[in-house]
Amino acid sequence: MSTLFLIGNVDITGTATESNKNDDFTTMLSALEDTTTNYDNLFQRKLILPDLDSLLWRIYSDRLLPLPNNLNYETGISLVVYHSDKILPQMNIRQMNHLFKQYFATLNICFIDISIMDNSTNNYMNILHDIQDDLAITRNRVLKMNHWMNHSATSCSSSVYSMMRQFNAYNDVSIKDREPIPRVIRNIDFQRLLTQPDELILENDEEKKYLDLLSTWNFSALNLNTIELIKCGFYLIRKLSKLANVPITDNKLYLLLITVELSYHQINKFHNFRHCIDVMQACWQICEYIIPENHMTKLLLALAATGHDIGHPGTNNSLFINSNNELTKNTSILESFHYNIFNHILGNHWSKINSITTAGSTNNLIEKGILATDMSLHSSYVEILTQKKDKSEFTMTELISIIVKAADISNVTRPLNISAKWALLITLEFGDCALLQNFYKGENNPNNDVNCFELLKTHPCKEHLTKADNIDMDTEIEIYELLHQMNFDIDNLLKKYPMIPNGQIFFIDTFAYKFFNKLSEVFPNLKFLVDTIVENKNYWVQKKEEQK
Numbered sequence: 001m002s003t004l005f006l007i008g009n010v011d012i013t014g015t016a017t018e019s020n021k022n023d024d025f026t027t028m029l030s031a032l033e034d035t036t037t038n039y040d041n042l043f044q045r046k047l048i049l050p051d052l053d054s055l056l057w058r059i060y061s062d063r064l065l066p067l068p069n070n071l072n073y074e075t076g077i078s079l080v081v082y083h084s085d086k087i088l089p090q091m092n093i094r095q096m097n098h099l100f101k102q103y104f105a106t107l108n109i110c111f112i113d114i115s116i117m118d119n120s121t122n123n124y125m126n127i128l129h130d131i132q133d134d135l136a137i138t139r140n141r142v143l144k145m146n147h148w149m150n151h152s153a154t155s156c157s158s159s160v161y162s163m164m165r166q167f168n169a170y171n172d173v174s175i176k177d178r179e180p181i182p183r184v185i186r187n188i189d190f191q192r193l194l195t196q197p198d199e200l201i202l203e204n205d206e207e208k209k210y211l212d213l214l215s216t217w218n219f220s221a222l223n224l225n226t227i228e229l230i231k232c233g234f235y236l237i238r239k240l241s242k243l244a245n246v247p248i249t250d251n252k253l254y255l256l257l258i259t260v261e262l263s264y265h266q267i268n269k270f271h272n273f274r275h276c277i278d279v280m281q282a283c284w285q286i287c288e289y290i291i292p293e294n295h296m297t298k299l300l301l302a303l304a305a306t307g308h309d310i311g312h313p314g315t316n317n318s319l320f321i322n323s324n325n326e327l328t329k330n331t332s333i334l335e336s337f338h339y340n341i342f343n344h345i346l347g348n349h350w351s352k353i354n355s356i357t358t359a360g361s362t363n364n365l366i367e368k369g370i371l372a373t374d375m376s377l378h379s380s381y382v383e384i385l386t387q388k389k390d391k392s393e394f395t396m397t398e399l400i401s402i403i404v405k406a407a408d409i410s411n412v413t414r415p416l417n418i419s420a421k422w423a424l425l426i427t428l429e430f431g432d433c434a435l436l437q438n439f440y441k442g443e444n445n446p447n448n449d450v451n452c453f454e455l456l457k458t459h460p461c462k463e464h465l466t467k468a469d470n471i472d473m474d475t476e477i478e479i480y481e482l483l484h485q486m487n488f489d490i491d492n493l494l495k496k497y498p499m500i501p502n503g504q505i506f507f508i509d510t511f512a513y514k515f516f517n518k519l520s521e522v523f524p525n526l527k528f529l530v531d532t533i534v535e536n537k538n539y540w541v542q543k544k545e546e547q548k
C-alpha cells in the first residue's frame with residue numbers, strides 16, 4: 001500500500017480553501033492530480049492532512065495496526081507533499097528527511113517540498129517515475145534484500161530503506177552525538193496513541209495482565225499484535241528500571257519502544273519486532289533463574305535483547321561476503337550493526353543507561369550481549385559451558401553473553417505448539433535467503449553501485465525473481481491465517497511445509513541441544529529447557545519418519 005499525503009492549508013473536508021485557491025499549493029495539487037492519473041497504480045490512498053503533527057500521528061497509528069498490516073509503510077512507497085514556507089516553516093526538506101530517518105528508520109517515505117520546486121509538470125513526472133522504480137524494488141524479495149544490504153545511501157537517492165541509510169542517519173559526523181528529541185515528537189501522547197478511542201484502561205490491571213503473560217515460559221509473542229508487543233516491552237522494562245533505580249518517564253519509554261519497533265522490519269518473517277519481544281522475555285526469564293538478585297544486569301540484558309536484531313535484513317553475515325560497504329569492516333557484521341544502531345537510539349532516548357554502560361572500566365553489557373548472538377561464536381560458548389561447573393567460575397562477560405545467546409535461540413525450547421510456529425517463520429526466511437544466494441551465484445556480485453534493474457534484466461535465474469514478485473502481503477496474510485487458526489494443527493502446517501522437521505532436527509542436533517544441555521548442567525534449574533528440546537526433537541523425528 002502506497003499513500004500520497006498532501007499536507008496543507010485545507011478545510012476539514014479536504015478541499016482547498018478560497019484563500020489558497022491560486023497559490024503554489026493549489027498549482028502543485030493540480031499538477032499532481034494530472035501526473036498521478038498517468039501512474040494509476042502508484043498510490044492506493046490519498047490523504048489530505050493539515051499539518052506535521054497530524055502526519056506523524058497518522059503514520060504512527062497506521063504502523064501500530066494489527067498484523068498483518070498493509071499500512072506498515074514498508075510494502076510500498078509513500079509520498080508526502082508539503083510547502084515548507086507556508087505550511088511547515090520549521091521543516092525544510094533536509095530536516096524532514098533527517099527526522100524520518102531518525103524516528104521512522106525502516107519506512108519507505110519520500111518528500112516533495114513544493115516551495116523549492118519549479119512547478120513544471122515534468123518535475124513531478126520525474127519524481128513519480130523514481131517512485132515507480134523504487135516500487136519495483138520493494139515488490140521483489142530478492143531485489144529488496146539486496147537493496148537493504150548493499151545500497152549505499154550516497155550512490156543514488158532512493159526512497160527504499162537501506163542499512164547504510166539507517167547507519168548514516170546515526171553516524172553522520174555533521175550530527176552531534178546526542179540530539180534532543182524534536183518537540184513535534186516529544187509532544188505526542190504515546191499512551192493515547194496506544195489506546196483505542198473507546199478503551200478504558202486501568203493501568204494496574206493492564207500492568208498485571210502483561211506481567212502475568214511475560215512470567216511464563218509459555219509466552220508466545222506470535223499471539224500478540226504490535227501494540228500488545230510494545231506494552232510487553234513497556235511494562236517489563238519499566239518494572240526492571242524501577243528495581244535498578246534508573247527511572248524513565250512513561251512517555252519516553254513508549255517512544256523508545258515505538259522507535260525500536262520502527263527500526264525492525266515488520267515485513268520480515270522471523271527477524272522482526274515479535275522476535276525482539278520474544279527474546280527480551282526469554283532473556284529476562286533466564287536471568288530470573290541465573291542472576292535473580294542483580295537488577296541492573298537484568299535491565300541491561302532486557303535492553304540488549306530488545307535491540308539485538310534491530311534493522312535485521314532477514315539474511316546472514318555470509319551474504320555480505322562480496323559487499324564492500326562500511327558495515328563489513330567488522331567481523332560480526334550484522335551484530336555490530338544492530339549494536340551500533342541500538343546504542344544511538346538508546347543514547348538519544350535514555351542517556352542515563354548509555355552513561356552506565358559506557359562508564360569507566362565496567363563492561364558494556366549491552367554491547368557484549370548483542371555481539372554474543374553471532375552464531376559463528378556458538379561453539380566457543382559451548383566450550384565455555386563445558387569447562388565450568390559453577391556460576392562463580394564465569395566472568396561477568398561470559399555469563400551475560402551466554403544468557404543473551406540462550407534467549408536468542410530459545411524458540412526451540414518453547415512448548416511444541418509455540419516452537420513449531422517459530423520453526424515455520426525461520427524456514428520461510430531461510431527460503432528468501434536461498435533465493436538471494438542463488439541470485440548472487442549467477443554473475444552478479446553486489447557492490448555499492450549495483451543497479452537492480454540491470455541485474456533483473458540480465459540475471460539467468462529470472463524465474464526465481466518472478467516467482468518472488470509482489471508476495472510480501474499475500475504471504476503475510478497466508479502465514480497469519482495458518483498461525484492463528486482456531487485449532488492450530490502442526491500436521492496441517494507440515495502438509496504445506498514438509499521441510500520443517502528436517503530443519504529443526506538439524507538445528508537442534510548441530511547447535512541447540514548441546515548448548516542447552518551444558519547450560520542445564522551448570523544451572524540445573526534450567527533443565528526444563530533441555531527437556532523440552534528433547535520432546536520437540538522426538539516429535540520432529542516421528543514426523544520425519546511418517547513422511548517416508
Ligand SMILES: Nc1ncnc2c1ncn2[C@@H]1O[C@@H]2COP(=O)(O)O[C@H]2[C@H]1O
Pocket residue numbers: 309373374375408409411412422423426503504507
Ligand atoms: N528454530 C530454528 N530453526 C533453525 N534455525 C534457527 C532457529 N532458531 C534460530 N535459528 C538460527 O539461529 C540464529 C541465531 O542468530 P540469528 O537470529 O541471526 O539467526 C538465527 C537462525 O539462523
